[in-house]
Amino acid sequence: MAEWIDRILYPHPDVDQVYADRPLVPNKVCPQCASTEVARYQIANHLGPRITLTCQECLHVIAVERPSTADSWPPFRAVAYDWPASPAERASRTQLDSGDTPAG
Numbered sequence: 605m606a607e608w609i610d611r612i613l614y615p616h617p618d619v620d621q622v623y624a625d626r627p628l629v630p631n632k633v634c635p636q637c638a639s640t641e642v643a644r645y646q647i648a649n650h651l652g653p654r655i656t657l658t659c660q661e662c663l664h665v666i667a668v669e670r671p672s673t674a675d676s677w678p679p680f681r682a683v684a685y686d687w688p689a690s691p692a693e694r695a696s697r698t699q700l701d702s703g704d705t706p707a708g
């Protein structure tokens with residue numbers, strides 16, 4: 605089966621509660637509080653689906669980046685999500701990309 609189909613067909617959860625894993629990033633230190641409890645996980649903010657690198661002690665946002673295909677985020681990613689933008693969409697895409705800096 606083609607790989608892109610996995611991004612469209614998303615099975616109903618087979619557990620009562622769904623949760624998000626927040627795996628810790630090894631050898632990463634928070635620049636704000638010097639904690640090593642830095643996690644990389646999926647979020648949905650005002651710019652759309654993103655991957656954040658956030659300290660779990662002080663909640664300092666170290667980085668916010670666009671998810672790659674390997675991140676499987678968002679679960680219902682459109683087939684054309686990674687296609688180049690048309691000239692009509694390019695201006696808004698550029699605005700979205702420039703908003704990838706840490707929020708606050």
Ligand SMILES: [Zn+2]
Nearest residue numbers: 634637659662
């Ligand atoms: Zn911190």
